[in-house]
Amino acid sequence: MTSSFLSFQNVTAWHRDQLLFTNLDFEVKRGQHWALVGESGAGKTSLLQAMAGRLSIVGGNVVYGFYDDFLKTHPKPDVFFSFQNLVAEVGQKHSFRNVSSNTADFYYQQRYHAADAADAPTVDQYLEALGAPAQESPVWTREKLVQTFRLAELGSQQLIKLSNGETKRLLLAAALLRNPRLLLLDMPLTGLDGEARAHFEEILAEITASGITVVMATSALEIPKAITHVAVLQQGRLLSTQTKEEFIPRATHLSEDPERQAAEIANLLAESAPVPTSFQTILDLKNVTIRYGDKTVLDGVNWLVFPGERWALLGPNGSGKTTLLSLLNGDNPQAFAQDITLFDRRRGTGETIWDLKKKIGFVSPELFQFFPYQNTCLQVVESGLYDTLGLFKESQPQQEAKAMRWLELLEIAQHAGTKLRQTSASTQRLCLLARALIKHPPLLILDEPCQGLDPQQQHQFKQLLEAICAHSSTTLLYVTHYPAEIPNCVTKVLRLEQGRVQEKS
Template sequence: MNNPILSFEHITVRYLQQVLFADLTFQVMPGQQWALVGKSGSGKSALLETIAGNFNIMGGNASLPLLEEVVQRHIGADPFLTPRKLMGKVGAKYAFRTLSNTTEFYYQQRFNAHDSEDALTVRRYLATIQSYAEQPFWTYERTIDTLHLAHLQEQQLIKLSNGETKRLLIAAALLKNPLLLLLDNPLTGLDKQTRATFNDILGAITASGITIIMATAPGEIPMSITHVAELDAGHIVRTSTREEYQMQEAATTELPPLDEQELRALLALAPTPAFEVIAQLKDVSISYGGKRVLDQISWEVRQGERWALVGPNGAGKSTLLSLLNGDNPQAYGKNITLFDRKRGSGESIWDIKKKIGFVSPELFQYFPSQNTCQQVIESGFYDTLGLFRKSQAPNAALALRWMRVLALEHFAATPFRKVAASVQRLCLLARAMAKNPPLFIFDEPCQGLDAEQQQHFKHVLDTICQVSNATLIYVSHYQQEIPASVTHVLQLDQGKQVEA
């Protein structure tokens, strides 16, 4: 009988004084490819981290038999080889370091000319990846071709878009030629075209002999997956083949009720000031290192309009948004008007930021984690990345009221670092909305949220748009995530405006 690749028998797992799993049993046999599904916070990411060896297994039996066999066969050639080195993992967050290897990247680094050069290129970063395979199947050439990275090889890591970074991380994991590949929501941040080819990419990976365990949404289970494990509150409640799982009726969960009266009351506390033009760009171009990222963009957003900003990975969407939210110093000298005022006419970055509620994948990636969830939301009143001053009781109370609107109130005193990624993202959305700004800029705000969380957030946002004069710019690669209140579309491709 074949030995399993992974065997967990009645294990207990702890992390940061929390019990994540109790009496958990899970086994992966050769030839099986597993998807982990379940609501946000059900334990999918935690199970991947446990398999990767990042959480403490306190009881039961845990082994990686096939990986341990490989280690034993090569112990003479490499005494430092461990089962963990035979795994590849792509998580929800990443930790690139600067070229000088002294610090990790920071938010806004990509827009600061000097610091943006303090980063490895794609080529140099991938050259640092070590493979332990005797005859690697995933060579550099095959990997960058499969992940469509050839045109990005000389690009600094910090300048990659969110979707391009995800493809890079998958490439780095493949270059290890692992026996076991762990993927945490790998489709998150990928544009429609790349998602469409992802089945082929996974097919090539599994055909090369790699076993995959991936956390994913129930509606995004690739064809290469053979088995599905459903998680709920730290328990595997059901396992099935992919075919059996897809035949089951989808469970419907009642959405949290939205207290529209409370939402209206919160919005009335800070009425939206009147503007004629929220944002206007006239013939704006942006270049980095000789590469034109935005090419002669002309766009006007008037107060009360709700826009979708769409386009493939690397189209220039994040750069365009950075010109509006005060993060990009190249906004100076460009023909840009924000809130009826010409950019560069004496306003400060903080004058701009206090009028904008902003969320993006980069903000999630680099947001500090030392505060409680309630403090993270309160920091939005001061436009700081975290609460670095004494909490003010009125703002703390408002933060808690917004947490109730988004069904987050029971996380108020919990440290931000201890909650699930989905809860962190919802806290950042509450942080953006709490000050009731004239403009919301939401860049892929539903990343990592389950279907119920997405629907509830969209209900909140559509209600805000219905009862207020808020302006919205919304970015998503998924048509179904775009709120019903959106009525205008700007589409970018290779830095140019194209007809939507």
Template sequence: MTKTIFSINNATVRFLNNTLFKDLTFTINKGENWALVGPSGSGKSALLQTIAGRFNITGGSIAYHTESAQRGESLVTNGISIKTKMVAIVEPRHHFRNLSNTSDFYYQQRYNSSDSEDALTVNNYLNNIINETAGGYWTLDKVIPLLNLGYLYDKEIIKLSNGETKRLMLAAALLKNPVLLLLDNPLTGLDVKTRQAFNSIISQITASGINLIIATPAHEIPEGITHIAVLQNGAIAHETTSTNFKLEEFITDAADSVDIAALNILLNPDKPRISYNHIVKMEKVHIQYADKVVLDDVNWEIKTGERWALLGPNGAGKSTLLSLINGDNPQAYANHIVLFDKKRGTGESIWDIKKKIGFVSPELHQYFPTDNSCLQVVESGYYDTLGLFRPSNKQMAGIALQWMKTLEIEQYARMLLKNVPASAQRLCLLARALVKNPSLLIFDEPCQGMDDHQQLHFKNIVDTICKLSNVTMIYVTHYQHEIPNSVDKVLTLDKGKVVY
């Protein structure tokens, strides 16, 4: 007899004033592991949040059914305690708290040793999870080797790389020993080695009796998935088994075009970028926190108009290296670093540096305030502030809106950043990086959370910008196919050292 674990029937799902689903029906049976696929904004993350009990159900019914032999409990339908015990979710954004039990982390905190001391270590964080749960199959002895967290045990969570953070969040979810484990794009931010090991990780998770529901691109469905739901425009358009799923039917049309004339106007050819002898020049850069060496004897020279890929596994030191260029890391003053032909420490301010750089990263996305409208977020790029804290300038707002149109997100202009899909949030931050036509673009994993069309369109825009201007670029990714064609130079880091 088939045992139902979760069911929602003919439900209307709402968040704030928005209707996310109408007549939503979805059932998960014991032993089923589901992949949710579909274009960005189709409702994959919203469905995970619905299963997690985060949204209001104003019609139909929702129920959680299981018996937990491990806990000796009978769990029946409808109740917040049931959801808490049954469901764990790993989201794109973390919700870590400081030792002082606040969540007021800020972007540069990881680089300031005195401030980062208020952050929990990996050890603290995971042990707190253990203390809050009643035990089960997944223990520290199992999750630490599974997710390769041993070498991070004494590291502050605020200093983890994007990929390391994703592994820690998955470990925390497993320690709760849920019946349903919800993963929202879990492979984003993970390096090649970890992605290759993901099938084995999933197999061990499902073998322990946990049912998995994962939102993922159609071409990254892991082994162990038994069923697939295709979402379109806030509805489940199709359900099938993994054996009957035909990938070619759900791949987005690869056709794309860029309005070159409009983009050329935005690049403002009447005001060309300044040409520098050295955009970046580093000599024997060494960064260390306590006894942990993060960068060791790094030499790097970037000249105007060069386009670089910065590559390396999670924890290689890429984000720290970028923080030295972007003015966020105070250890730049203790090293020989030249930015835009000026040595750090010779009188230039952080804001003098930032006004020449357009920057986006997973960490910036994590800590960016979300209470501005998307248009205000883009306009804030003129001032390098995390949000717009002054009256909007009509001309600047007009240019910001044109950049949003170029990136195909103008429909979100008046919506709050927190109320738009994660892919649209990322595109807003990319428009923010582009809006002032900086001399240097730093794109750190810019395509996270985007669907195939969005990735292709952004890649084509970047290549067109490089063709029309002398902009300098540093591009970081763990996916080879995301690297723009205009990139022709590579720096590879591993364990803080330049290896290529």
């Protein structure tokens, strides 16, 4: 048995027509657990994909020491068995499949429509379809995983109805059911509340103690205790490797010219005539209660928001925040059975969903998960002017120019002509942020807008949002699990817990 668990030797790798790595040398030794860090687009996800064998290696050599050692003590099950059978991945997006079509054709509003939501498998059905672990006497059995990840309480729920945190728990459990030798995690802490992050720390320690080697992409500021080594990447190059104790995060590079950014935002807002904002109230919820079967998701919520107010909507995973926002942005049909007034008009009194959506700029983790990816980044941003999930009409030169200016503000203009699916997850998220901002709506609903962004991008977006609030009367609802992300313009708080309002100030 060699000390090398996995070794990349002078590797050059491509994906589709894009060169990702050139002459890459990287080694994971036995007993090591690695964090891959670096700014967005540095190559963290690509390196995980290379380890999983999903990139085209056109030069150099990859040695899967863990696979060679496995074959020394286990007969090869069949001719198709490869190192990939010993690897499990948890990415930033799921690939759940509907029951009737057996295709991953979930759509954004599916969770709110009873008939279509029922086409999604339940948690129990999903785990059953994965089958039993192939190994004899596996460490991670289905029973242990259900207990460790608290899945029994979710068993009868359709996958499409799970919260972000619940989905992550299920995906990690599904990966461990394979009892892999190598576990690859892409930004696993993204979107988790404080309690869930602490629970992840405990689980990761148990995973590494069970003999599984972990390599994860993560923020340089969120490296779990179980990690032993850190690799820093930049633009597809390996800058440095060191033990976790030796690693010192690099200082965040701040915007060099915030005044220029603020001036450009002021110009864009002035040129974008907003929907008339002479409303008495932006939203007024009275005793709103939402139930799905026996589960009460929102319980007697009252909330009044006036024009120009900036609110933080806080609460742990599963507290009802996503459901509450779905009632506001026109995606949840249960809004019509509730006492909800938006922009001075009671829901269900004749307004169309398009009347509502043209007044709202919206972004969320669910939108990121299900947004169609056939458009270019520039087209995605321009589609925000028409409230469509993608551009379905001929681009207008004036609107296209405006979309380009927003891409430039967010420093991703170089991706304007690139298909959204071919860009990094952080670039995709920034495109969706620009799509929400471009039409200068009277209400901005930003659900975890900094999710997946590196510290520089987070700082830049926070500055941008401060400038928008300083130069407009835009009403803001801001959701996050990280208090430091909340911009200074936010002065009010609504906190939910188990569907009830715990704080309103």
